[in-house]
Amino acid sequence: MTVGTRRRRASTLTGNYLLLLVLAVIFVGPFIVLVASSLKPATQDVFSFPPDLIPRPPVLDWFIRAWTVIDFPRYLLNSVIYVGVMVPAYLAVSALTAYPLARMRFRFRTVIFFLFLSTMFLPGELMLIPRFLVVSELGLADTYAGVMLPGLLSAIGIFLLRQTFAGVPQELDDAARIDGCKEWGVFWHVMLPAAKPALAVLAIFGFISVWNSFIWPLVVLKDTSKYPIALGISYLTGVTGTDVRSVAAGTVISLIPVLIFFIVMQRHILEGMKGAVKG
Amino acid sequence: MPQQSGSDVPELAPVADQTTPHPPRQRIRTGPPRGGSPGVRSPRASRWRAQTNHPAVWTPWLYMLPGLVLFAVFFVWPAVQALQLAFYEYDGISAPVTVGLDNFDRMLDDPRFHEAFVNSFLFLFGMMPLAVAVPLLLAVLVNQKIPGIQAFRLAIVMPVVVSMVAVAVTWKYVLDAQGVLSWLVTSLGISDEPTAWLLSSDWALPCLIVIEGWKSMGIYMMIYLAGLQAIPVDLYEAAQIDGAGIWHRLTKITVPLMIPYVAVTSTMAMLDAMQVFTSVYVMTRGGPQDSTMTLGYYVWSKAFEDYEFGYASAIALVLWAVMIILAVVNYQLTKERR
Structure with a gap:
């Protein structure tokens, strides 16, 4: 195997992983938004531009409420x-x-x-x-x-x-x-x-x-x-x-x-x- | 033994060949007479068969009893009722009144029915590429033997596992006026104003189609993946040696060999698309302005919101006829290409 083909292989592999990563985001992304929303404290907006997916701090209040209401x-x-x-x-x-x-x-x-x-x-x-x-x-x-x-x-x-x-x-x-x-x-x-x-x-x-x-x-x-x-x-x-x-x-x-x-x-x-x- | 010739109903050949010394004679007479097809084989052989593969007349029926009862009660009886109801007016309380073909006449000048009919076909045409073509590409992509590929397969299948209700809740966060999609669209400069996608009569139907496609792609991908793994690797190796590129290998080897699987996925997708209900129910309830009213939802709404069981059954019957026609057309199309 020449260096050239090996390099080409490596770059198609990287391309493949990038493509797969984009797909994973499309298929799993909405669930990440969901989980983030469920953990956000009342003081933090669920919706914002740009989207803010990190709960600060994560709280379990909403889980307790859903479980009991x-x-x-x-x-x-x-x-x-x-x-x-x-x-x-x-x-x-x-x-x-x-x-x-x-x-x-x-x-x-x-x-x-x-x-x-x-x-x-x-x-x-x-x-x-x-x-x-x-x-x-x-x-x-x-x-x-x-x-x-x-x-x-x-x-x-x-x-x-x-x-x-x-x-x-x-x-x-x-x-x-x-x-x-x-x-x-x-x-x-x-x-x-x-x-x-x-x-x-x-x-x-x-x-x-x-x-x-x-x-x-x-x-x-x-x-x-x-x-x-x-x-x-x-x-x-x-x-x-x-x-x-x-x-x-x-x-x-x-x-x-x-x-x-x-x-x-x-x-x-x-x-x-x-x-x-x-x- | 030669009898397993790969037919789907195995020819259960007599065991009474030379290697079977003594068929149990004492049992022969207890075997009940069968009205089947006697006389083709030697009587001795066929009676020995009676013991092995021809059990007592009632044995198969005994095994199938639960299935047959469920079939009669929950398929035959309702199917007969559905046929009858279509010619009646029935509100679920007072006695049904026979109305002949009125229910079908009514459909002809019911604008909401027309709307639902058109929307169902829009749904079908939108769904087909998402359910038939895209999953094949996905399957080719995740059929590579590279580290971590299993995780990517799982990611794509994940929406299949989740209930439509949960999917609806999930997508609301993406499709809200303040959601991720609006942010993407405005920050990329495609549109200036954030859109409440599911509340727009232009966008609600396309959104539902994409969500249904997104949810079901994983299962179609799995079907293709099972097919791809049955293709011998040397076919690709030979093509590669002959200098065929990725595109050629895809169109000349993969796609033709996948046609039987396309027949399966396209039939499934078609049946699903024509009776789409849950996603409409949980996300838009047919709105805004009936823009997502599909035949499936219209049947439900006529029956369980307006209590017009007769009219709803008539619509369901039309939907069923459309589905049968589409299934036959689809079968012919995929058969020719084989």
């Missing part, structure tokens, strides 16, 4: 409940439905599969009103169950797991049966472990979408004490009005759990996604 712990707990029940149930429903579609032969298999897939083309907007009416008719309006049940079935979950199960080598299946496994044993001891990466991806996106769920709970719930955290933040905006610092603080609190979860889990995503699009 609405029933913040309650909303956090609600979201934990929604995630804790919905994500495992969603995985279970998807896996149980996908398994026969991938590995058993029975009448109407293809028809059933395409029926499940067709739900992808029933937009949330179209389903919002009639689903609300159905949930009301079932007496589930304004209940936890009413929030949770309609979210447990998704075409993507069934599709992804069916692809994964279909790709499990037949030898593993046979070996388990020779060892005396019944259908359930094959499902539990062979298929589920083999589908771990796909299940991880579904769990991650399930967590994120339940934690951030907004429209459906907004429609179903009247009782604010059942609100998930995203609705709680919207409610906080209504309660505190122009107190932009408290809204910022509440928003920061709501972001922390989902961000931590994501950062811990993110290495599984690319792994699982590779399997998904391949099929």
